[in-house]
Amino acid sequence: MTALTLAAAETRLILRNRTVLVTAAILPLILGIALMNSPLTGAAQSAGALAAVQLGMLLMFGLFMPITMTLAARRQQLYLKRLRTSPASTASIVAGLASPLALITLLQTAVVLGVTAWETGTAPAHPGLLVLAFANGAITLTAIGFLTASFTKTPEAAQITVLPGMVVLMIGTFWALAPMDGPRGVLRSAIPGAALTELATAAWDGGLDFASTAQPIALSTLVAVAAALVAARLFRWQPRD
Amino acid sequence: MNANSRQPAPPVEVTDLTCRYGAYTAVDRASFTVAPGELFALLGTNGAGKTTTIETAIGLRRPASGTARVLGRDPFRHRRELAGDVAVIGQETGFADDLTCAETLRLWTDLHRLAPRLELLERVDLAHRAAVRVGALSGGERRRLDLALAVATAPSVLFADEPTTGLDPASRRRTWGLLRELTAQGTAVVLTTHYLDEAAELAGHVAIMDRGRIARFGTVAEITSSYEARITMRPKPFDPIALPALAGRTAVDDGLLTIRTTALQADLHRLLDWAAREGVELADLKAGPATLDEIFAELESEPAPAN
Numbered sequence A: 001m002t003a004l005t006l007a008a009a010e011t012r013l014i015l016r017n018r019t020v021l022v023t024a025a026i027l028p029l030i031l032g033i034a035l036m037n038s039p040l041t042g043a044a045q046s047a048g049a050l051a052a053v054q055l056g057m058l059l060m061f062g063l064f065m066p067i068t069m070t071l072a073a074r075r076q077q078l079y080l081k082r083l084r085t086s087p088a089s090t091a092s093i094v095a096g097l098a099s100p101l102a103l104i105t106l107l108q109t110a111v112v113l114g115v116t117a118w119e120t121g122t123a124p125a126h127p128g129l130l131v132l133a134f135a136n137g138a139i140t141l142t143a144i145g146f147l148t149a150s151f152t153k154t155p156e157a158a159q160i161t162v163l164p165g166m167v168v169l170m171i172g173t174f175w176a177l178a179p180m181d182g183p184r185g186v187l188r189s190a191i192p193g194a195a196l197t198e199l200a201t202a203a204w205d206g207g208l209d210f211a212s213t214a215q216p217i218a219l220s221t222l223v224a225v226a227a228a229l230v231a232a233r234l235f236r237w238q239p240r241d
Numbered sequence B: 001m002n003a004n005s006r007q008p009a010p011p012v013e014v015t016d017l018t019c020r021y022g023a024y025t026a027v028d029r030a031s032f033t034v035a036p037g038e039l040f041a042l043l044g045t046n047g048a049g050k051t052t053t054i055e056t057a058i059g060l061r062r063p064a065s066g067t068a069r070v071l072g073r074d075p076f077r078h079r080r081e082l083a084g085d086v087a088v089i090g091q092e093t094g095f096a097d098d099l100t101c102a103e104t105l106r107l108w109t110d111l112h113r114l115a116p117r118l119e120l121l122e123r124v125d126l127a128h129r130a131a132v133r134v135g136a137l138s139g140g141e142r143r144r145l146d147l148a149l150a151v152a153t154a155p156s157v158l159f160a161d162e163p164t165t166g167l168d169p170a171s172r173r174r175t176w177g178l179l180r181e182l183t184a185q186g187t188a189v190v191l192t193t194h195y196l197d198e199a200a201e202l203a204g205h206v207a208i209m210d211r212g213r214i215a216r217f218g219t220v221a222e223i224t225s226s227y228e229a230r231i232t233m234r235p236k237p238f239d240p241i242a243l244p245a246l247a248g249r250t251a252v253d254d255g256l257l258t259i260r261t262t263a264l265q266a267d268l269h270r271l272l273d274w275a276a277r278e279g280v281e282l283a284d285l286k287a288g289p290a291t292l293d294e295i296f297a298e299l300e301s302e303p304a305p306a307n
Helices: A002-016 A018-037 A047-076 A079-084 A090-120 A127-150 A158-175 A182-189 A194-205 A211-234 B050-057 B079-083 B101-111 B139-152 B169-184 B196-202 B220-225 B264-278 B292-301
Strands: B012-021 B024-034 B039-044 B065-070 B086-089 B157-161 B188-193 B205-210 B213-218 B229-236 B249-253 B256-261 B281-288
Touching: A002 A018, A002 A090, A002 B101, A018 A047, A018 A090, A047 A079, A047 A090, A047 A127, A047 A158, A047 A194, A079 A090, A090 A127, A090 A211, A127 A158, A127 A194, A127 A211, A158 A194, A182 A194, A182 A211, A194 A211, B012 B050, B024 B050, B024 B065, B024 B188, B024 B205, B039 B050, B039 B196, B050 B065, B050 B157, B050 B188, B086 B139, B101 B139, B139 B169, B157 B169, B169 B188, B169 B196, B188 B196, B196 B220, B205 B220, B205 B292, B213 B220, B213 B292, B229 B264, B256 B264, B264 B281
Parallel strands: B024 B213, B039 B188, B039 B205, B086 B157, B157 B188
Antiparallel strands: B012 B024, B012 B065, B205 B213, B229 B256, B229 B281, B249 B256
16 A cells, blocks of 8 residues: 555655656666667577566666666655655555556566567467566565665665666576576576576477476576565665765 | 663663764763653753754764763664654754755655655745745754754654844744744753753753863753842942942942852842932843852852863
8 A cells, every 4th residue: 555655755756857757767778679670589489588588688778777777866856755754565666666667677677578579470489477577576676685785775866776786687588598407597596687588488489387396487587586685684765874 | 771671771871971073072071861742942052062062962973972862762773763763953054055856855855755744844934935946045044944944854852952043033933933832742942042042942951061061950040040140230320339338249340340159139128228328320230140150150160070
């Protein structure tokens, strides 16, 4: 309820800021579609791999970076300090600020993956699993964004502080394109972005039963919860003194 | 407050509160209690520790030592439970600039799960600005919107951190009126201010903070009466040797005669008699208790307390 209230307010704020709206809506969309023809993903082994990379990039540019910057900016404006004097919980504040961004990214994903399906003449084998992959990625990247914002002093600094997270996400996303079994495969699923790729690839190409998706979901959820708990402890709700 | 006591906990109880930023001690063993319906004023210069005390009492900071309890609870641990009963007016309002006044008030009541109370905009004279974005409001209008949000939740405790700074005299009086209404309804108010007249007008008790510690405590009258009163004037013609015998100490600076005295009425009487007898004009004559500026200056001239 509280998160919905905050999400509605945040949606208004995004819609009223044309620059933010255009940047948040258009740029990731261009990136997602451009990836279809890039040499890197053009050589992807399957339509599922291509879709997974697109989803990873869309979530990284549409959710991870903006939520980090939004948290830093709202803190700078003392909006977060104000919310901290309300009954809103930590989770509902972060969820309230992240959900409009997640919704925009979801719409972008639908467009980009629709184009991918049309271009490749394929369709996701398990659409439900694809939705689960998106939800899993959105939760993980929001948590990582919250953690990144906890050591980001200003909105300007966010341009730099997101870089380690981006590198880790890209490693996770691309590394997971190749099959990997055994303990190394388990460890890989824990890298942010990897579970997203594994789930999205399986959702599009098939070949992974629902039971075997439990491992990447469980590991990435564990990583997201750990990141959120650390962030909640470190996060400052007003600008640093 | 003993947990087993039958007495209800005071709305605000600060005991030996110490807050630090690294090696710097911002608040040093501050203690005070605020009763229901009481307005308690924390006075002090910038950096005296007022805002840090308030931020600790509303649960935004954890104290280094000592305790701050609000309605009997630790505000840091029970921030969410207390939020419905505690309102805050900060030095900076922290509104989202692209929301309108009405949307901001609505957001606030929604977060508190209360029915919308847009009529409050009228009470703070902002009804005509309901559809205007907060970013387009003047500083005074923002403070008034902040006040509307504070009143909207009918709080048991209100922390008001310099709520009238930057307000015009009419808005200042309106704010005072709302604060009085709240205390009449039983709300305990902790007010920080730079203005002694504001504290004198509103507060039952006052604490003056200096370099993190509470240096003076009492009513405004008690505090000002503990300092020497001042008489200032420019006698014309002026011969310091011809002055009558006074109880107070005299000092002359650039033709301005200042007398610091504990016997204001008697010394003033002697001076007026002397001026009438000798045909001396007492230009720029002023007489009264020590002002807040003078009290702050005296406190600052005192040596820093040993830790």
